[in-house]
Amino acid sequence: MSTKLSSTERIKTDSKGLRGTLKESLLDEHTGALREDDQVLIKFHGMYQQDNRDRREERAAKKLDRLYSYMIRLRLPGGFLTPEQWIAVHEIAGQHTTGVIKITTRQTIQLHGILKAKIKPTIKAFNEAILDSIAACGDVNRNVVAAAYPSQSAVHRTVHQLADKISAYLKPKTSAYYEIWLDEEKIIEKEETDELYEDRYLPRKFKVAIAVPPNNDVDVYTNDVGLIAIVEAGEIKGYNIAIGGGMGSTHGNSATYPRLATPIGFVDNEEKALKAVYEIATIQRDYGNRSDRKLSRLKYTVDQYGLDFFCDELERRMGFALETTKEVIFTTRADEYGWQQTENGTWTYTLFTENGRLLDEGDVQLKTAIYEVAQTGKANIRFTCHQNLSLCDIALPDKPVIEALLKQYGAIAHTEQASVVRKQAMACVAFNTCPLALAEAQRYMPALISSIEQLLHQYALDDEEIIMRMTGCPNGCARPYAAEIGFVGTAYGRYNVYLGADRAGTRLNKLYRESQDEAAILALLDNLFKQYSEQRLPGEAFGDFSLRAAWV
Amino acid sequence: MITTERNTVLQQLVSGASHDELVWISGYLSGLLGQQPNRAVLPHSASLNITLAYGTETGNSKALAHKLAALGKRQKHKMKVVALDQYKPTQLAGEALFIAVVSTQGDGDPPIAAQRFFDYLIQEQPDLAGLQFAVLALGDSSYPRFCQAGIDLDQLLRQNKATRVQKPLLCDTDYESAAIAWFDQLLTGLGDPDGQSVPPMLANAPAGPAKKVYAGGITRHINLNDRGSDKATYHIEIAAPGIAYQPGDALALVPENPATLVEDLLALTGTYATQEVSYRGQQRPVYTLLQKELNISWLPERVVAAYAAIVQQEIPETKIGLKDLLKIYPLKAPAQFEEVLQVLEPMAPRQYSIASSPAAHPGEIHLTVALDTFSVAGEVRHGLCSHYLSLQEDSVLSFRIHTNNRFRLPPENKDMIMIGPGTGIAPFRAFLNERDADGAIGRNWLFFGDRNFTTDFLYQTEIQSWLETGLLSRFNAAFSRDQEEKIYVQHRMEEHGAELYKWLGEGAYLYICGARVPMAADVEATLLRIIARESGESTEAAQQFLEQLETEGRYLKDVY
Numbered sequence A: 001m002s003t004k005l006s007s008t009e010r011i012k013t014d015s016k017g018l019r020g021t022l023k024e025s026l027l028d029e030h031t032g033a034l035r036e037d038d039q040v041l042i043k044f045h046g047m048y049q050q051d052n053r054d055r056r057e058e059r060a061a062k063k064l065d066r067l068y069s070y071m072i073r074l075r076l077p078g079g080f081l082t083p084e085q086w087i088a089v090h091e092i093a094g095q096h097t098t099g100v101i102k103i104t105t106r107q108t109i110q111l112h113g114i115l116k117a118k119i120k121p122t123i124k125a126f127n128e129a130i131l132d133s134i135a136a137c138g139d140v141n142r143n144v145v146a147a148a149y150p151s152q153s154a155v156h157r158t159v160h161q162l163a164d165k166i167s168a169y170l171k172p173k174t175s176a177y178y179e180i181w182l183d184e185e186k187i188i189e190k191e192e193t194d195e196l197y198e199d200r201y202l203p204r205k206f207k208v209a210i211a212v213p214p215n216n217d218v219d220v221y222t223n224d225v226g227l228i229a230i231v232e233a234g235e236i237k238g239y240n241i242a243i244g245g246g247m248g249s250t251h252g253n254s255a256t257y258p259r260l261a262t263p264i265g266f267v268d269n270e271e272k273a274l275k276a277v278y279e280i281a282t283i284q285r286d287y288g289n290r291s292d293r294k295l296s297r298l299k300y301t302v303d304q305y306g307l308d309f310f311c312d313e314l315e316r317r318m319g320f321a322l323e324t325t326k327e328v329i330f331t332t333r334a335d336e337y338g339w340q341q342t343e344n345g346t347w348t349y350t351l352f353t354e355n356g357r358l359l360d361e362g363d364v365q366l367k368t369a370i371y372e373v374a375q376t377g378k379a380n381i382r383f384t385c386h387q388n389l390s391l392c393d394i395a396l397p398d399k400p401v402i403e404a405l406l407k408q409y410g411a412i413a414h415t416e417q418a419s420v421v422r423k424q425a426m427a428c429v430a431f432n433t434c435p436l437a438l439a440e441a442q443r444y445m446p447a448l449i450s451s452i453e454q455l456l457h458q459y460a461l462d463d464e465e466i467i468m469r470m471t472g473c474p475n476g477c478a479r480p481y482a483a484e485i486g487f488v489g490t491a492y493g494r495y496n497v498y499l500g501a502d503r504a505g506t507r508l509n510k511l512y513r514e515s516q517d518e519a520a521i522l523a524l525l526d527n528l529f530k531q532y533s534e535q536r537l538p539g540e541a542f543g544d545f546s547l548r549a550a551w552v
Numbered sequence B: 001m002i003t004t005e006r007n008t009v010l011q012q013l014v015s016g017a018s019h020d021e022l023v024w025i026s027g028y029l030s031g032l033l034g035q036q037p038n039r040a041v042l043p044h045s046a047s048l049n050i051t052l053a054y055g056t057e058t059g060n061s062k063a064l065a066h067k068l069a070a071l072g073k074r075q076k077h078k079m080k081v082v083a084l085d086q087y088k089p090t091q092l093a094g095e096a097l098f099i100a101v102v103s104t105q106g107d108g109d110p111p112i113a114a115q116r117f118f119d120y121l122i123q124e125q126p127d128l129a130g131l132q133f134a135v136l137a138l139g140d141s142s143y144p145r146f147c148q149a150g151i152d153l154d155q156l157l158r159q160n161k162a163t164r165v166q167k168p169l170l171c172d173t174d175y176e177s178a179a180i181a182w183f184d185q186l187l188t189g190l191g192d193p194d195g196q197s198v199p200p201m202l203a204n205a206p207a208g209p210a211k212k213v214y215a216g217g218i219t220r221h222i223n224l225n226d227r228g229s230d231k232a233t234y235h236i237e238i239a240a241p242g243i244a245y246q247p248g249d250a251l252a253l254v255p256e257n258p259a260t261l262v263e264d265l266l267a268l269t270g271t272y273a274t275q276e277v278s279y280r281g282q283q284r285p286v287y288t289l290l291q292k293e294l295n296i297s298w299l300p301e302r303v304v305a306a307y308a309a310i311v312q313q314e315i316p317e318t319k320i321g322l323k324d325l326l327k328i329y330p331l332k333a334p335a336q337f338e339e340v341l342q343v344l345e346p347m348a349p350r351q352y353s354i355a356s357s358p359a360a361h362p363g364e365i366h367l368t369v370a371l372d373t374f375s376v377a378g379e380v381r382h383g384l385c386s387h388y389l390s391l392q393e394d395s396v397l398s399f400r401i402h403t404n405n406r407f408r409l410p411p412e413n414k415d416m417i418m419i420g421p422g423t424g425i426a427p428f429r430a431f432l433n434e435r436d437a438d439g440a441i442g443r444n445w446l447f448f449g450d451r452n453f454t455t456d457f458l459y460q461t462e463i464q465s466w467l468e469t470g471l472l473s474r475f476n477a478a479f480s481r482d483q484e485e486k487i488y489v490q491h492r493m494e495e496h497g498a499e500l501y502k503w504l505g506e507g508a509y510l511y512i513c514g515a516r517v518p519m520a521a522d523v524e525a526t527l528l529r530i531i532a533r534e535s536g537e538s539t540e541a542a543q544q545f546l547e548q549l550e551t552e553g554r555y556l557k558d559v560y
């Protein structure tokens, strides 16, 4: 802590409540980029400056600057939208973006390719639909995710309300967003004070998830703070609290590592859960590493100071003690595709969107399908942490209409025909927009899966729900370290291969082979699948077998 | 006034004549006229009442008129300077001595601003008996119809019975000293309408070094517009070691006609490519003649008329390409093609502002060439020279340097405001690089505009580094098609009007380069509005302010 603060820290404290020179940056006519510090600040407003990396060289030869554009991500606790909001999102996406609506791994959506001049109109349009992007990125509490698993609707309603409450409670207090993007008057005199974030915000991003066992669809242990609902007789009795999860690591930096959250105790009501999340954030604010951003996530703070210290400090700040952690059993992380009836009798249809890319392609017109369904006003929309989309709260009489629309635009066939592994798989954005990407992910994974499907078929493993995830760099946005087979890009066309995580997401995988190209990946998988098909115990998952076979 | 028959013969006689021939013909004709009674009698050494009327496109004639007026005043003559578009032709009758300074544009046409005056003389045929006049013609001998507008004006005035006091001077690009000598001669009363007293070499301003033809290989050729743009603008670098030019100058070159077009013409007329033909007294293969020398892509009306006479058909008076002409109004016999060749005119050179600076890019000339695109009956076509240049990735070009002393950098400590949308940015790239290399301390403010920010931002990264190093103090850009309502440079000027006016107040020079229509006119109108608004004065006062700037040489335009 004695070392000097990272440059981002100065940018935050000098930012006058996240304002910086964003207004001036927007007026710079010579560039599609923002001024340097503003590029950091805009994240706190839910946006990233990106550039089309495929086009850099050619544009440079043309004496043109990089093709900058912005990604905007919504703050959408629990991943919920009304049909009216969906229509708005659809129309906004059609105007100033690439047109693709991307469902993220954190239950929200993002739009890409927005030019600097179009940011304000985009945000204004969102605002009219009562949507915002506040704190969707940046060193703050990010979008709060909550179990989407539809068949437990009674507790789900509670859990989603809690997600909303956490999101509101941990939202930055500055009105910069409204001034900069919505041209609202500045509330000058009393500069708003923010007791949680002060003027420094958090050292790093801060992610909160709420899970409802036995489904760990939110990958609860990969979050900084995980709340696990303890349900008895259909009622939530309280929450287990787990801290210090996070996927990010850096190649060649052994001080960095992926980590699953450690359960530290139980609280018996929602108010206490809220208080706990809040104070965990204040401890991280005060103790987190602010000099090296690679070591500033909560997981490193926890490991540096120790769990005992952390829990003592937490109890002191909360003013009450944590109870002993309750036992929980997770059995799966899978989304329930297709039609599901919920407890209150309404219906949900969960459809498969590969890597969350919602678009119209050939016969599969997912974007149109959802738009048409939204036009009926008869279904709400919820995103899952596997980048899928659920149409929910559908009354029985409305089911046929919606089914017909989904059929008409190929959504049902698309969902039913996708293989089991494809439906479990995830890949991050990577090329061509992510500046950190070392290798392809979302653009490449679908083709790789096609090859893997053939191998699986060869060994009659078609129905195995093996969880595979790929990212373009070790930052781990698609949670590859919690996959039974994880691919993490090391260089263009090369991936580290990880094996051995469990199906429910309670155990991390381990490095199996380094920097493999496609041929090597397929060869090694061929061998692994062969052994697995021959030697597995009944019902034994691939990840578990990987350990037993001592591959890792 | 003149019968169609005579006119056709006359046109045949003069069209395509070399300027030496023209001079001779014009001398011959004035000689004939001189034998007629209306002959000038200039009072010796008296104070004269002189009206200098200029018709200009790029300002040379205007500047020259003012210069001559100053000379005349020094010799105690009463001088009045007026633009031909402001001049009421009905006043002609009351003029004592009328001197017209007029340039030639297009295919030998008068400047747009003078067209109305020409039309008046042609249509009204006023009786100008008693009017004494002389014509000073500005032009460029690399154009096929050298000083044609001046020649026409001289003839029109005489046809309307006005009295010429001195032979017209046909000025080439390096005209100033010759023009002054001509004017002096006129003032000292030595003017002799018979033409004897103006030595022939004086009648044509001597061809200066600017007429030299150079050859230079293309070393770089980049389309500056990104994929997805509906424009193509080429940055072209030419090796030019030892070629002297200054920022503000242009490069002039004659393009080649596309081989396919030439082949089509030969096929249409059943001519062999190697067939030797004679054109203006020289023998060469018809292929070379068509490809490298003649204007065949877009014929002026007078050529179409001459063609109609050959094929003896009624052809509407309109511009048209030779290929279409041959298709729609075929020759009566293949042999007529040689006759047709004789009425065709040489290709005119095209100018491109030089975008490089001798100091920053020694031994190089850079151009910024926009591919000219238009559509004919729904079919996309391209302008001849810009299309030719868009295809020359590594060939050797022959070109001339077109000096433009009216578009030069300000003194090194003066501020500079540059308005250069589209290819209008070219000379400013030269200016800025030159100022950078020279360490000039004046501030620089650039306005640029084009269609779309992402695809059409010419020289974006260079502009960014000029901003970074502080070479540019201010920069504004307008992209017209990025939003529903069109935004142009003049809108940005308007937004920053107060600051712009302040710069002018502090002595800044203001430059405009780019498309004449509609850009230059809109920009000027905006400037007037800004000046009126910021000064709180009337439009007339703003007009005067701008004229004052122009007189001080602080308001400079290079528009086309």
Ligand SMILES: Cc1cc2nc3c(=O)[nH]c(=O)nc-3n(C[C@H](O)[C@H](O)[C@H](O)COP(=O)(O)OP(=O)(O)OC[C@H]3O[C@@H](n4cnc5c(N)ncnc54)[C@H](O)[C@@H]3O)c2cc1C
Binding pocket: B250, B297, B298, B320, B321, B350, B351, B352, B353, B354, B368, B369, B370, B371, B372, B373, B374, B376, B381, B382, B383, B384, B385, B386, B387, B423, B424, B426, B558, B559, B560
């Ligand atoms: C001082 C000066 C500086 C200049 N600087 C630049 C510069 O920096 N960059 C630049 O790009 N340009 C510049 N120009 C313009 C340039 O000289 C040319 O005028 C321009 O490139 C178009 O020439 P072209 O031969 O391609 O088109 P042309 O063939 O001359 O055609 C011009 C127009 O004629 C019409 N036309 C021609 N053929 C046909 C046909 N067959 N059918 C129907 N219509 C037809 C079309 O309307 C067409 O747009 C400058 C001009 C001047 C005078």
Ligand SMILES: Cc1cc2nc3c(=O)[nH]c(=O)nc-3n(C[C@H](O)[C@H](O)[C@H](O)COP(=O)(O)O)c2cc1C
Binding pocket: B055, B056, B057, B058, B059, B060, B061, B062, B102, B103, B104, B105, B106, B107, B108, B109, B111, B138, B139, B140, B141, B143, B144, B145, B146, B147, B148, B173, B351
């Ligand atoms: C597009 C264009 C066409 C021209 N055509 C001719 C021409 O046909 N004959 C000629 O003698 N000069 C021609 N010139 C040269 C001009 O007459 C010459 O540059 C003159 O100095 C311009 O004077 P001004 O600035 O008063 O208009 C042409 C110039 C341009 C830019």
Ligand code: SF4
Binding pocket: A428, A429, A430, A431, A434, A435, A436, A437, A438, A441, A471, A472, A473, A474, A475, A476, A477, A478
């Ligand atoms: S994992 Fe790496 S490459 Fe993929 S989106 Fe995240 S930062 Fe980019």
